[in-house]
Amino acid sequence: MKYFVPRRVLPWRRSFSHSSSRRVIKSLSELPARINPKYTETRQNDLLCLQWPSPPRNVLLTKKNNTPEITESLIEYAQHIHSTYPSMNLMLEPHAAEEVHSKLDFPVYTTSTPTLHDAPTPTILSDKTDLVSTLGGDGTVLHASSLFAHTPCVPPILSFGMGTLGFLGEWKFKEYKRAFREVYMSGAHDAYASIDQKDQSEITDSEDANTTPTYASIRGKSMGAARPARILLRNRLRISVFSPSGDRLNSSDPAAGDTYALNEVIVHRGSSPHLKIIDVFVGGRFLTEAVADGMIISSPTGSTAYSLSSGGSIVHPLVSSLLLTPICPRSLSFRPLVLPANTPITLRLSEKNRGREVEVSVDGVRISKGVGVGMEVRVLGEDIRDRRSGEWCGGVPSIVRGVVGMEEKEEDHWVGGLNALLKFNYPFGEEA
Amino acid sequence: MKYFVPRRVLPWRRSFSHSSSRRVIKSLSELPARINPKYTETRQNDLLCLQWPSPPRNVLLTKKNNTPEITESLIEYAQHIHSTYPSMNLMLEPHAAEEVHSKLDFPVYTTSTPTLHDAPTPTILSDKTDLVSTLGGDGTVLHASSLFAHTPCVPPILSFGMGTLGFLGEWKFKEYKRAFREVYMSGAHDAYASIDQKDQSEITDSEDANTTPTYASIRGKSMGAARPARILLRNRLRISVFSPSGDRLNSSDPAAGDTYALNEVIVHRGSSPHLKIIDVFVGGRFLTEAVADGMIISSPTGSTAYSLSSGGSIVHPLVSSLLLTPICPRSLSFRPLVLPANTPITLRLSEKNRGREVEVSVDGVRISKGVGVGMEVRVLGEDIRDRRSGEWCGGVPSIVRGVVGMEEKEEDHWVGGLNALLKFNYPFGEEA
Amino acid sequence: MKYFVPRRVLPWRRSFSHSSSRRVIKSLSELPARINPKYTETRQNDLLCLQWPSPPRNVLLTKKNNTPEITESLIEYAQHIHSTYPSMNLMLEPHAAEEVHSKLDFPVYTTSTPTLHDAPTPTILSDKTDLVSTLGGDGTVLHASSLFAHTPCVPPILSFGMGTLGFLGEWKFKEYKRAFREVYMSGAHDAYASIDQKDQSEITDSEDANTTPTYASIRGKSMGAARPARILLRNRLRISVFSPSGDRLNSSDPAAGDTYALNEVIVHRGSSPHLKIIDVFVGGRFLTEAVADGMIISSPTGSTAYSLSSGGSIVHPLVSSLLLTPICPRSLSFRPLVLPANTPITLRLSEKNRGREVEVSVDGVRISKGVGVGMEVRVLGEDIRDRRSGEWCGGVPSIVRGVVGMEEKEEDHWVGGLNALLKFNYPFGEEA
Amino acid sequence: MKYFVPRRVLPWRRSFSHSSSRRVIKSLSELPARINPKYTETRQNDLLCLQWPSPPRNVLLTKKNNTPEITESLIEYAQHIHSTYPSMNLMLEPHAAEEVHSKLDFPVYTTSTPTLHDAPTPTILSDKTDLVSTLGGDGTVLHASSLFAHTPCVPPILSFGMGTLGFLGEWKFKEYKRAFREVYMSGAHDAYASIDQKDQSEITDSEDANTTPTYASIRGKSMGAARPARILLRNRLRISVFSPSGDRLNSSDPAAGDTYALNEVIVHRGSSPHLKIIDVFVGGRFLTEAVADGMIISSPTGSTAYSLSSGGSIVHPLVSSLLLTPICPRSLSFRPLVLPANTPITLRLSEKNRGREVEVSVDGVRISKGVGVGMEVRVLGEDIRDRRSGEWCGGVPSIVRGVVGMEEKEEDHWVGGLNALLKFNYPFGEEA
């Protein structure tokens, strides 16, 4: 039996009893190398088209924790992927792998550390993941993105809102079949490519995980026309945090380098009841001394998150910019700023703070140690286009939901989100 | 020697070596009982006039800690009071008493607990204090006010801004002689009353601390005309905090009852990186579910403090009201509210928060334990006028600075503060 | 026939052909004098109770113009009042009187001028009106209130929102029977008082308009228990506008004196494309020079109108205060202010404006002439309680809607309006 | 005499008496054709360098009207240019030409229409102007920019703030010699190029206005090293306004095409006291119905103008974007938006407005006729870089002030403006 090869069983899976040889957890290292898609411009020039050179093989599924309904949905989704796209390998985070593998009759892949998040930078993830798919809210998308927080090149993310739609989770779960198919086929040259799930089922087992299927090989399967998936390439922030003594604090691994954030980095008084004094430098020059609860440096994507709550403007994700938004500033005249994405911004905890610590958080996750007076947060926007080649890379490639049969109105995702989710300019009044 | 009566030396003053018999610390209990002033309406009907039935005898001086210049000023001020108004008794907080008593050649009075603040409700303070005078910033005024946080009747406060003027600290320190004299004499019926420091010095020592001097007895002293001191009676908030199990949390002493705040009470996510969900009830009815960093319930006085930083309007301290201001609400439509002072407001930490704690603080001081899901903060404005008698009582009677020789413009304190301190509507532009 | 007395037909009713002798328009001067109700405090002490010394006789109905459905409703409402409360006299504005009198088989009363609004101060209105009832939106309530803009004592207003509920129009039209009855009976001492419409119908015609019915006389009619109507006494602004040369501009009648406003007075650049420079004085002292589109001085009632759109806080109508809110100020630090109701505020069009005119409007109606550089708008809050007698008078007595069977929750009108109409803190999100 | 050629005297100069043959006004048509500079990127990549292929010859000077001091400064400035750079031709607006030509002993050039502004599109201006220099405030820069409102390619603008510095007027007038020299020499390849005014004076007269001087020909003149002038290329808005019947309203010349704005286009209720209802379309899709005083569509440059007063964020001029900012919206949830510069935005006056007119203004100048219900304002950001060639063109090339001897800090113009002019985050407090 191919799946139950003892050496493949991860050492930390001690307590695991596998009644069926298929319900196993395997190591990511066994997976074939990642396939990098291309992104091509559309005539409208704001969304990009996803183009796989060959069909994706490794999909990482992440989900919100502690929510049984979502775990159920994950299982349903995984089974659909396995049965319809038998050449796909399913990757899960360790916690989820343990939780669901026994309910799946095919192997799942995971890392050998208990949680990816605590792990030393999981470069293996970025070496293997072709595609990410999330089930949860915005927090789950932020978490998925954080798994690639030290990687310049994030795989495309297909996100499903569960229960409540979020700003980042574009799709409704009930659309998962159409959505996955659209992504899987995206960019296949043969518009008549199709998959026949029945015919293929017997050859699945004999397929090696390392085989590269081609769109040609799946020709004839009843997939219908392949419309390319639309990608919104969300700029990230490139963040480094330094302790007063110059140690890098933004990662537990000192060699990890800068951290990429999807929403924002925040410096905040946290549990200290007192105002904080933060020196703000823009483009290397002193801009101002902020006396406030804290400061936010946000991406346009993050403009609808914490920055919005603090009075920031809403910035479209395609405006290449950084937002500087104060949190409860002790000033009548500290208006939020929108700066060019390539402007370096530094926040420095002023000596005037008399040694009190602050809270620094990236996308809602706190960096908790060594953050004292003299500490610096340095931020730069991310270049998502190679200057020389003109190729699109970087950012978080978010697969945007199109409306079937409304091709011409397909760009509604952001405007739709403003209206439906944020209740933007929600009308006054009530019927008598 | 009158001052060195061994039994008067407090037991906890072990480490204290007194070279001079006068440089002693005595107990508050030795002081005569408090004299309660009256407040009378002026024709303008917004500020009140202070009227002592007989000259005040016990003055509590508080100061900002860890600031040597301020300690110097305190000594200068104390010496002036003692030499000019020999019948006055000087009260200090224990920490300050220890710090300065050896530099004063007369006794100071303090409580027998290391810091007043940690002490079981210091009712003795409110039983003895005729007048409070603070040296420091707004924080020092807030602290002085907190010493009377369980007392309906706060003595008048004469506050000096040191270094930087604050919104609550009305006077400049260099005006201390005029200011103290104005307060001391306020309401004396004999406009020709005067004090001659030299003549009186010999009788001072023989005066018992418990003697009640009369304005008549100080007649003839060259004090000039007695202009009454003007009082801004600042409404407070009456706060109670209850744990989910119904225990009162707003004071370490369970019997202490409600706490009065000068600025505000705040519920805040504190060190938790996540949004908090707070149910807001107004007048006993559910108003809204706030999803936010936190909520502020502020007095009009506090409208220029934290509430201002969070986007609240500036409310004149004489508008009888409560402000409800959200901190970074996750909503586009949560505008600050100004409610009648007699409206009960309750903030309740919703069950949806899944057990995470929050920070509750009163005037910038944190209540740190037992604050979980189900916790309630209940607030009511303070009545500063007795309904039946029409007498003014309650509130924090703040002695407002008049401008010499500008009688007709004397109400400038608030407008002046807006312009000079808050840089309200500060004009644009610069000379070329 | 009593009603068809030719001399009573107003001269300006030339084109009117009356098939029925009853469908006539009569002059207000024929009506009995006004009955002034008392307002008594409730135990909750924020709303008042309406108490008629004897049943009201003269009701003024106003309606939104050019809306056929509302005209239909007016007719239905008038017929109900006439048939159920035969002793009531119906007053209409001239325009409405002409529009509907032919559809009513009883006389209506109106003034002899084409529109009340253009008329010299219609003191006759305040001499005759016991009660006002409006059918329309907030604009109709504002208009009704403006009919009493020079009267210290406004009759109670019962307002029905039509089509869309407004903030000032409390009641739904379908509730008109219950609402009118509640108001009519309010304060009747005999809780068993009742009216039997049938029994009374024959005596109606013989009743003279000048007879004072008593609650006793309508005893036995099946009206059920008389719950007193609840009154929200809305403070107004007392406004005077002076031209640079000192002429009063706030009224076309120079003798009219101050104008009372329900919402606000506004100074605005109007059609001038340039910023205006306005000097603001508070309590007689210079506060600031506003460089802005304009300035608003608003009552708490107006805090949910223009002031809200300009960034002002929402102030409960029972907070005795004035709001000073800038419109598009050219300043980062011009925060809205809330001032005590008894603070005089003056807006003065600065000499720096170089002669350009501005727009001054009161409750949305423009004062159009003579408003140039040097012009002043002076505002004072209205006292709604007599200092000596303690009697409630002044303000706009608005009849607040109670919820049947929910006595304990009856104060929901304002909180309800915030949530239902203003979508206050409207929750984010959408179901997936 | 070369300058006094009668046929060159413009017919409309009837009343002009020239005592000296040189004090004449000539027609723009006599000037040599415009020289177009290149803009090259600097290593910092946000400001550009100005590079003339050969020295500029035609400079247009504009000034604020009705300000005698500024007229004096204009004369001084013109004389300096003429004497130091004798090959330069001075262009003035007709009004200014008439006002000052008699005080200058050399000819000035102007158009043959009374004011450029009212003129049919002055393409002659864009055909002849190498460089613009303004003396006045931001209004003068806006006016200068409006002279090129129908030209894709605006000459570089050197602006001097007079009296009060503005946000757009970068330089102080006392720096005019250094500033003009820096611009004149900008990009000259010969770093030792110099001008000796004395030596050259005799040949000046014989130089024809049409001769092209070269930097080589001015070699040896003591000009010192040529540091290139730094250019901030400010994006404009491309605006078209259509009447309900589809007529173009944004220009008096129907053939003029779109209008470019530097700050913003505004739709506003103007003198109507009522709210306006405006449908907003973004990217061709309906975004929202705005019920408000008006709407602003602003460039990043305009983000510190009207949009700021209306609550918009401050956007750096190099962030390629459009701002959508409501003016006093009747909504709690209408937050300003920042959209990609290439997003088409349309404002449409809704049918619900019942025929009332609105005010439409571009950079503070009103379009006054034909603007009724159904009217549309369509806006697009301007492309300032040619997609194919990568050349910079379009926008308003604003010459930014460098600080002498502080090369490394030279980018301070925007940050400096925020702090010095807008009093951004101006610190609280005052010394005691």
Ligand SMILES: NC(=O)C1=CN([C@@H]2O[C@H](COP(=O)(O)OP(=O)(O)OC[C@H]3O[C@@H](n4cnc5c(N)ncnc54)[C@H](O)[C@@H]3O)[C@@H](O)[C@H]2O)C=CC1
């Ligand atoms: N006062 C506030 O508004 C606060 C906001 N946050 C935000 O929460 C994020 C972390 O998310 P969770 O871990 O789920 O924390 P959480 O459980 O506190 O929820 C954050 C909320 O923000 C929403 N959100 C997240 N990213 C968004 C985006 N880009 N646009 C619109 N809405 C967005 C989520 O849907 C959720 O409603 C942080 O990156 C920060 O932006 C965190 C703390 C306070």
Ligand SMILES: NC(=O)C1=CN([C@@H]2O[C@H](COP(=O)(O)OP(=O)(O)OC[C@H]3O[C@@H](n4cnc5c(N)ncnc54)[C@H](O)[C@@H]3O)[C@@H](O)[C@H]2O)C=CC1
């Ligand atoms: N983001 C913010 O604006 C924050 C404000 N605070 C305020 O600080 C107060 C506690 O003061 P400290 O212990 O000195 O803390 P702190 O050292 O953090 O300073 C608070 C600042 O607020 C000023 N302030 C205090 N009360 C004021 C008032 N009524 N009007 C105008 N300014 C006022 C003080 O002058 C000082 O500048 C709290 O009651 C709260 O209002 C506390 C935390 C954050």
Ligand SMILES: NC(=O)C1=CN([C@@H]2O[C@H](COP(=O)(O)OP(=O)(O)OC[C@H]3O[C@@H](n4cnc5c(N)ncnc54)[C@H](O)[C@@H]3O)[C@@H](O)[C@H]2O)C=CC1
């Ligand atoms: N940008 C804005 O918000 C503007 C507001 N207004 C307001 O309109 C009022 C005049 O009303 P209309 O003649 O009907 O003009 P309108 O037809 O322009 O409508 C004004 C709107 O304000 C609402 N409104 C009026 N008073 C209110 C109150 N006290 N609380 C909450 N909403 C209220 C009305 O329901 C209506 O939706 C003025 O007193 C002024 O407050 C007038 C012009 C502009």
Ligand SMILES: NC(=O)C1=CN([C@@H]2O[C@H](COP(=O)(O)OP(=O)(O)OC[C@H]3O[C@@H](n4cnc5c(N)ncnc54)[C@H](O)[C@@H]3O)[C@@H](O)[C@H]2O)C=CC1
């Ligand atoms: N409430 C407001 O803030 C209003 C602003 N405006 C602005 O005025 C401009 C027209 O200017 P003027 O004819 O001089 O009118 P103006 O005489 O009314 O003055 C406008 C003010 O805006 C400043 N300004 C103009 N452009 C600016 C920019 N890009 N950044 C920062 N400040 C700027 C000027 O220095 C001046 O202080 C319009 O484009 C509009 O932006 C016009 C009307 C009202």
